[in-house]
Amino acid sequence: MTRDASRVEGPHQDHAGEGRRRASIGARRNPEAEAAILEAARGLLAEKGYSGFSIDEVARRAGAGKPTIYRWWPTKTDLFIDVYSAEKSAALVPPETGALWSDLLAYTRALWTFWRTTPSGRTFRALIAEAQTSEAALAALRDKFLPERLKDVRAMFDEAAARGEIRGEAVPHLLALYIGFNWVRLLTDTIADDPQGIETVARTLAGSPQ
Amino acid sequence: MTRDASRVEGPHQDHAGEGRRRASIGARRNPEAEAAILEAARGLLAEKGYSGFSIDEVARRAGAGKPTIYRWWPTKTDLFIDVYSAEKSAALVPPETGALWSDLLAYTRALWTFWRTTPSGRTFRALIAEAQTSEAALAALRDKFLPERLKDVRAMFDEAAARGEIRGEAVPHLLALYIGFNWVRLLTDTIADDPQGIETVARTLAGSPQ
């Protein structure tokens, strides 16, 4: 690349370290900086949702420079995915009622409550939305988060198949059906408690008599 | 508002109408401008998806001024919703096979093909994503588009209830279940044809023997 050699750049850095500053710790990553960035990003996402999630604001809150952020996370989406990865999968203990329909009933109500009462619902909506724009986010959602976080739900279906309640070959499709139901309610912001709807769905998926 | 009265604004408008220009037709809307804007927006959305859908680009393509756009559509979301409204609901003729499960099988395969082979799938994904950020888009999606476009599907379930295949009270919930299945496949970009999965889902919703 040909570049102009003559430079007339002005001075930078005029307040000269009177405030607190997290300087470099040498020719390697500063874990404090990384932690501060992730924590700032996590808090910002929980507070203002994805619309208020900007790199500039994360840098301000973390007391970090934008180049420091972009050194480790090439794009905003990468940082977002990383922050989402750190979210606790939450204390959604899968029920063990002995029947698929009542397992689903209990689990669904707990999930909706979790989505309503923590930042997780909002954050998950943001991830799904981001996945509609970014290929990286879509791949992360489909190939990383979904398989990981659906383990418990899948186990409920697998156990039901082992008990003979449903066919084993139907499990992946019943799972998709069940996930879709929760998604459509979350994405249309209609996850107020709905015992009747949830019970109908649970019984339909389990093939139980109504 | 107090405003400075002294102005030293430079001149505008220096090429003086040598190019084609769609001037005002008086103190009222110019339907040509409106049509050009909608057409440009529609084409842009189909070509580049929602990420490339900017007001500046729409204005350029339409040969319109941004103030003209903002006079009629207060925000970008409003224009987007309006463009989406104009999308043809498409030639998805609901099947009449006489049984819910086979109706669903045929309809689902046609829907997925429609989503894959036209800009509609991409556009619908964009609307769902937009609804996660904009309250207006969410309201439009939930209260306007969904009820309207689900008429055919709802009718399939209603007729099945009339035939005694399913309980009438279950219709809204089975509908949500069915929509969710399609959404989750669309939003994770997994709408390649999947006859087995679709059949399992159709039979589960219809309560048919497997």
Add this chain to the structure above:
DNA sequence: CTCAATCGAAACGGATCGTTTCGGAACTGC
């Protein structure tokens, strides 16, 4: 003819993404 509303061009303010320049700090290899 005057007034009001429209038209498109252009510029603006503010925000954002992602990049680059800069002064400085600290570890690593020699």
Add this chain to the structure above:
DNA sequence: GCAGTTCCGAAACGATCCGTTTCGATTGAG
């Protein structure tokens, strides 16, 4: 101990975008 490398954060930049404002011009209504 001393250069060289890599990191650090501040600041500015270019580009893009949203939504607003100014401006000259056009045209219908009264």
